[in-house]
Structures are given as C-alpha cells and as structure tokens.
Amino acid sequence: MANDIPDAPKRVIFGLSMKLITMIIAMIMVVEVLIYLPSVANFRINWMDDRVHIAGVAAQVIETVPDTMDLTPTMIGKLLSSAEAEALVVRTEGQSQLIERPDVPMPVAAYAADTRERAPLDLIAGALEILFFGSNRTMRVIGVPMDSQDVVVEVLINEALLRQELLIYSRNIFWLSLLVASFTSFAIFLFLNGLLVRPISRLTSNMVAFRQNPDDANKIIVPSDRRDEVGVAERELAAMETNIFTLLKQKQHLADLGLAVAKINHDLRNTLGAAQLLSDQVANLDDPHVQRLAPRLVNTLDRAINFCQSVLDYGRHKAVPPKFERVDLRALLDESATEAAVRMHPEIDWRNQVPDNVIIRVDPDQIARVFTNLFKNAREALEVQHRQDGERPWVAVELETTPDQLRLTVEDNGPGLSPRAKDNLFRAFEGSGRAGGTGLGLAIAKELAEAHGGTLAYVDVQKGTKFEISLPR
Ligand SMILES: Nc1ncnc2c1ncn2[C@@H]1O[C@H](COP(=O)(O)OP(=O)(O)OP(=O)(O)O)[C@@H](O)[C@H]1O
Ligand SMILES: [Mg+2]
Structure with missing residues (x-):
C-alpha cells in the first residue's frame, strides 16, 4: 500500500493564521492612516484659527488705546506672545495697522496660510508639508477673528511652533492607533481562528494522516455537529x-x-x-x-x-499506460489480421478498406491486440457457421475520419452475436457465447481502446456483426 502513496505534503509555513493576522493588522493600519490624515489637517487649522482669534483680541485691546504710541514695548511684547506671534497686521476697511516689537527686527514671512480657504485636500497637504518639510520659516497666517466680519488679521508666526505640536499630536495618535489595532486584530484573530482556521487545520491534518494510512479506520475524521x-x-x-x-x-x-x-x-x-x-x-x-x-x-x-x-x-495483465508511436494503420490492421489467422485464410475473405499512408499515434502493441481480438472473434464465428446463403464469408475494416476522431468499423457476415453474448458484452469472464471461450477478448479490447482515450462499441446490424472503434486523432 505504502508505494502508492505520494510523499507527504510540505509543511505549511505561512499558514492561514499568519496570513489572517497580517491581513487584519494591515487593514487596520490602512484605516487608521485614512482617519489620521483628516485629523492632523483639522489639528493644524484649529491651531491657526486659535492664533487668529487671539490676535483679533489683541487687536481689539490695542484699538481701545487712544494712541498706539502710548503702548510700552513690554505691553506689545506681551500681547504678541499671547498669540505666539512675532508681529501682526490688522486690516479694517482699507486701513491697515502693523503691530510689531520695537526691539526685534520685523521678520519676513516665507509663505502665507489663509485660514479662510478650507478645501479638505489642501488642508491635508498643508499639514503634511509642515510635518515633513517644516523648519524655522516664518509663516503668515491670514484669517478673520471671531465675531468680526470686516476685520482681517495677519499673524506672523514661526512654523516650528506648529510643527512641534503636530509632531506631538501625531505621535500620540500613532501610539493610540497601535493600541487599538493590536486589540482589534487580536480580538478578530481569536474569533476567526476559532471559527475557521482551527477547524480547517483539523480537516487538512486529518486528510494528510488518512492519506498516509488509509486502511486505518481510526484515521477517519469524526465530524463535529456544526451546521455551517x-x-x-x-x-x-x-x-x-x-x-x-x-x-x-x-x-x-x-x-x-x-x-x-x-x-x-x-x-x-x-x-x-x-x-x-x-x-x-x-x-x-x-x-x-x-x-x-x-x-x-x-x-x-x-x-x-x-x-x-x-x-x-x-x-x-496490468493496466500499463500506452506508449504512443506513429504507425501505419493499414499495415497494423494487416498484421493483426494475420495474427488472428483471418488474412490468408482458405475460406475467409480479408477486406482491408483503409487507404495507404494513414499514420496514427497509438501504442502499436495495445491497438494490435484490440484488432486481433475482434478479428479472432469474427473468424471463430465464421468458421463454425453453417452457411445457407452461398455467400463467401468475409471480414471487413473501414475507416471514417472526422476532424477530431478516427472511426474504424470491423464487420463480418457471420451469424451475429448470440443473445447471451449480447447481454454480457464487454464483461470479463461473462461475455463468452462459444464453447471454449473465456469471455475476455472484448473486455480487454474495450479497456485498451479506452486507455487511448477512445471507445469500443457494438453496432446493431441486420446481418453479421459490427463493432466500431473510435480513437482521438
Ligand atoms: N464477430 C462475432 N460474431 C459472432 N459472435 C461474436 C463475435 N464477436 C464476439 N462474439 C461473441 O461474443 C463473445 C465474447 O467474445 P470475447 O472475445 O469477449 O470472448 P471469447 O471470444 O469467448 O473468449 P476469448 O476471446 O477470451 O478467448 C464470444 O464468445 C462470441 O459468442
Ligand atoms: Mg474472443
């Protein structure tokens, strides 16, 4: 038994469990990145809004002072640093007022960020830009402070301040996401593992064990009462x-x-x-x-x-697979007829109606055996027949080709199949209808034809016996 069994299957290395957990983690990570991008953008715009509002308040404070000149540098410094600004410009109805520290030179803004424009993709791009390329540049944050439609404030701020907070925010989100992802993936994994992976592993390991020892009844799986x-x-x-x-x-x-x-x-x-x-x-x-x-x-x-x-x-006789060779069909038939003593028989006419040069790819020994069996049967039937019609006995082979098949008919003008032979046709040991017959010839012939991907069938005719063999081309 052991020889028939192919090698044991290779061990599963990257199994279902591993695949499952990797996939869950990857999917959760993708989802978290998708959530992270808008939230970091939101963080940045809120931060800038806050600065604009504080600057707006500072501007109002300054407005209440009759003469700006009365403000001390310390007061200006305090007002600016409450908005973390280096300087600010307040524009109202065409007038603009610059508030800066008298003691520090006014910085030059490298770029402007307008909080009035809030296209989502631009917000995300702005946040990523600061995170990845931000350094120590000064940015000009433009916005409208709360409750004041006609005032526009421009705040000059060092971007490093925003970047620092964005980094802290991102780091927190990262750790939080990791925690959530681990918990979620672990929970999903436990669930799917119990539901699918373990039962499937049980099935596969049982298949392997059973195939290696199929005559051990203990290896037959005991099914659970699951209904799925x-x-x-x-x-x-x-x-x-x-x-x-x-x-x-x-x-x-x-x-x-x-x-x-x-x-x-x-x-x-x-x-x-x-x-x-x-x-x-x-x-x-x-x-x-x-x-x-x-x-x-x-x-x-x-x-x-x-x-x-x-x-x-x-x-x-073992079922050996055919060894295909190119052979001349007509010659093969003549040879088989000689072997079956049909050709050159004193009383029987041999009619080989297959043209010359029909080359087929078959196992010559096996196919010759098919024909020999058929011809021998015909000869045996013709020899014992007592003819009354005065016709000469004959055995004939004809060929018909279709695009994908070779169809050969073997016919004789003998007595035809006996009822017993007809009922047990192609059944080993049972099909014999003549004294001394084993009843193997047709069974073997059919087996061999089928091993070639072809068929052997009996064709019901009025007189005599006819078999049809088809072979794939
Ligand atoms: N051409 C035929 N004419 C009449 N009867 C046939 C013909 N071919 C087969 N038979 C009948 O079918 C039976 C089965 O044939 P098969 O070749 O299987 O066995 P067998 O000839 O009896 O024995 P074996 O071929 O094994 O020596 C034959 O005994 C015969 O009665
Ligand atoms: Mg026979």
Missing part, C-alpha cells in the same frame, strides 16, 4: 474516507482471491499439461476405438489448457 459549511466539509470528508476505507478492504479481498485463483489455475494447467502428454501417447495407439475418441480428448484438454492460460494472462 465547515460542518458539511467534515461530514463529507468522513463519508469519503469511509468509502475509501471500505473500497480498499474490498480491493484487498479481491486481490487475495485473485491470487488464490491464479495459484489453483497454475497447478491445474500443469496437471492438464501432464494429461495432454498422456493423451498424445494414447492417440498414437492403433486401437480404432482409441483412434476415434483420442482427437476429442486432445481437443478438450487443449481447450482447458487455453482457458487456464488466458485467465492467467488476464491476471498478469
């Missing part, structure tokens, strides 16, 4: 394994029986052989009684020996 697809798979597998187990046992019994038959047969043939020797000697005696009976005795023994021989041959 996994349950169906378990039950079907159990049924299949039980079937295989039973079939194997049956096959073993048959093989044992076959072996016994072969042994008996072998001994029988040898004993018959000894009897044949004796009968040959008896046939040489002068006694007229003996002379009359001896041929029948010899014949009977011959038949018995032939029978034993063909049963032994059938037992030895």
Whole structure:
C-alpha cells in the first residue's frame, strides 16, 4: 500500500493564521492612516484659527488705546506672545495697522496660510508639508477673528511652533492607533481562528494522516455537529474516507482471491499439461476405438489448457499506460489480421478498406491486440457457421475520419452475436457465447481502446456483426 502513496505534503509555513493576522493588522493600519490624515489637517487649522482669534483680541485691546504710541514695548511684547506671534497686521476697511516689537527686527514671512480657504485636500497637504518639510520659516497666517466680519488679521508666526505640536499630536495618535489595532486584530484573530482556521487545520491534518494510512479506520475524521459549511466539509470528508476505507478492504479481498485463483489455475494447467502428454501417447495407439475418441480428448484438454492460460494472462495483465508511436494503420490492421489467422485464410475473405499512408499515434502493441481480438472473434464465428446463403464469408475494416476522431468499423457476415453474448458484452469472464471461450477478448479490447482515450462499441446490424472503434486523432 505504502508505494502508492505520494510523499507527504510540505509543511505549511505561512499558514492561514499568519496570513489572517497580517491581513487584519494591515487593514487596520490602512484605516487608521485614512482617519489620521483628516485629523492632523483639522489639528493644524484649529491651531491657526486659535492664533487668529487671539490676535483679533489683541487687536481689539490695542484699538481701545487712544494712541498706539502710548503702548510700552513690554505691553506689545506681551500681547504678541499671547498669540505666539512675532508681529501682526490688522486690516479694517482699507486701513491697515502693523503691530510689531520695537526691539526685534520685523521678520519676513516665507509663505502665507489663509485660514479662510478650507478645501479638505489642501488642508491635508498643508499639514503634511509642515510635518515633513517644516523648519524655522516664518509663516503668515491670514484669517478673520471671531465675531468680526470686516476685520482681517495677519499673524506672523514661526512654523516650528506648529510643527512641534503636530509632531506631538501625531505621535500620540500613532501610539493610540497601535493600541487599538493590536486589540482589534487580536480580538478578530481569536474569533476567526476559532471559527475557521482551527477547524480547517483539523480537516487538512486529518486528510494528510488518512492519506498516509488509509486502511486505518481510526484515521477517519469524526465530524463535529456544526451546521455551517465547515460542518458539511467534515461530514463529507468522513463519508469519503469511509468509502475509501471500505473500497480498499474490498480491493484487498479481491486481490487475495485473485491470487488464490491464479495459484489453483497454475497447478491445474500443469496437471492438464501432464494429461495432454498422456493423451498424445494414447492417440498414437492403433486401437480404432482409441483412434476415434483420442482427437476429442486432445481437443478438450487443449481447450482447458487455453482457458487456464488466458485467465492467467488476464491476471498478469496490468493496466500499463500506452506508449504512443506513429504507425501505419493499414499495415497494423494487416498484421493483426494475420495474427488472428483471418488474412490468408482458405475460406475467409480479408477486406482491408483503409487507404495507404494513414499514420496514427497509438501504442502499436495495445491497438494490435484490440484488432486481433475482434478479428479472432469474427473468424471463430465464421468458421463454425453453417452457411445457407452461398455467400463467401468475409471480414471487413473501414475507416471514417472526422476532424477530431478516427472511426474504424470491423464487420463480418457471420451469424451475429448470440443473445447471451449480447447481454454480457464487454464483461470479463461473462461475455463468452462459444464453447471454449473465456469471455475476455472484448473486455480487454474495450479497456485498451479506452486507455487511448477512445471507445469500443457494438453496432446493431441486420446481418453479421459490427463493432466500431473510435480513437482521438
Ligand atoms: N464477430 C462475432 N460474431 C459472432 N459472435 C461474436 C463475435 N464477436 C464476439 N462474439 C461473441 O461474443 C463473445 C465474447 O467474445 P470475447 O472475445 O469477449 O470472448 P471469447 O471470444 O469467448 O473468449 P476469448 O476471446 O477470451 O478467448 C464470444 O464468445 C462470441 O459468442
Ligand atoms: Mg474472443
């Protein structure tokens, strides 16, 4: 048994569990990035809004002072630093007022960020720009402070301040996401693992174990009472394994029986052989009684020996796959007819109607055996027939080709199949309708034709017998 089993399957390295957990983590990460982008953009715009509002308040404070000149540098410094600004410009109805520290030179803004424009993609791009390329540049944040439609404030701020806060915010989000992702993926994993992965692993390891030892009934899976697809798979597998187990046992019994038959047969043939020797000697005696009976005795023994021989041959005959070769069909048919003693027969006409140079790809030995069996049957039927019609007996082969098939018919004008032969056609040991026949010829012929991907079938005709063999081209 062990020889029929292919090697054990390779060990699963990147199994379902690993795939599952990797996929869950990757998916959660993708989702988190999708959530992170808008939230970081939101953080930046809120931060800038805050600065604009504080600047707006500062501007109002300054407005209440009658003369700006009265403000001390310390007060200006305090007002500006409350908005973390280096300077600010307040524009109202065409007038603009610059508030700056008298002691520090006014910085030059590298770029402007207008909080009045809030296209989502621009906001995300702005946040990423600061995160990845931000340094120590001064930015000009433009906006409208709360409750004041006609005032526009421009705040000059060092971008490093914003960047620092964005980094802290991102870092927090990152850790939080990681925590959430780990918990979620672990929970999903536990769930799916119990639901799918473990039952599937159980199925696969059972398949492997059973295939390595299919005649051990303990290896047949015991299905759980799950009612879902996994349950169906378990039950079907159990049924299949039980079937295989039973079939194997049956096959073993048959093989044992076959072996016994072969042994008996072998001994029988040898004993018959000894009897044949004796009968040959008896046939040489002068006694007229003996002379009359001896041929029948010899014949009977011959038949018995032939029978034993063909049963032994059938037992030895293994289903070997055909070895394909290019052969000339007409020549192959002539050869088979000679072998079956149909060609050059004193009474039977051999009609090979296949044209020359039809080359086919078959196993010549096997296909010749198919034809020989058919021709031999025809000859045997023709030889024992008592003809009344005065027609000469003949065996004919014809060829018909279709784009994908070669169709050959083997026909004779003999007595036709007996009812018994018809009922058991192609069944080994059962199909014989003639004395001394084993009933193997047609069964073997059909098997061989099918091994070539072809068919062998009986064609019902009015007179005689006709078989059709089709072979793929
Ligand atoms: N051309 C034919 N004409 C009449 N009867 C046939 C013809 N071919 C087959 N048969 C019948 O079919 C039966 C089965 O044929 P098959 O070749 O399988 O076995 P067999 O000839 O009896 O034995 P084996 O070929 O094994 O020696 C034959 O016994 C015969 O009765
Ligand atoms: Mg035969």
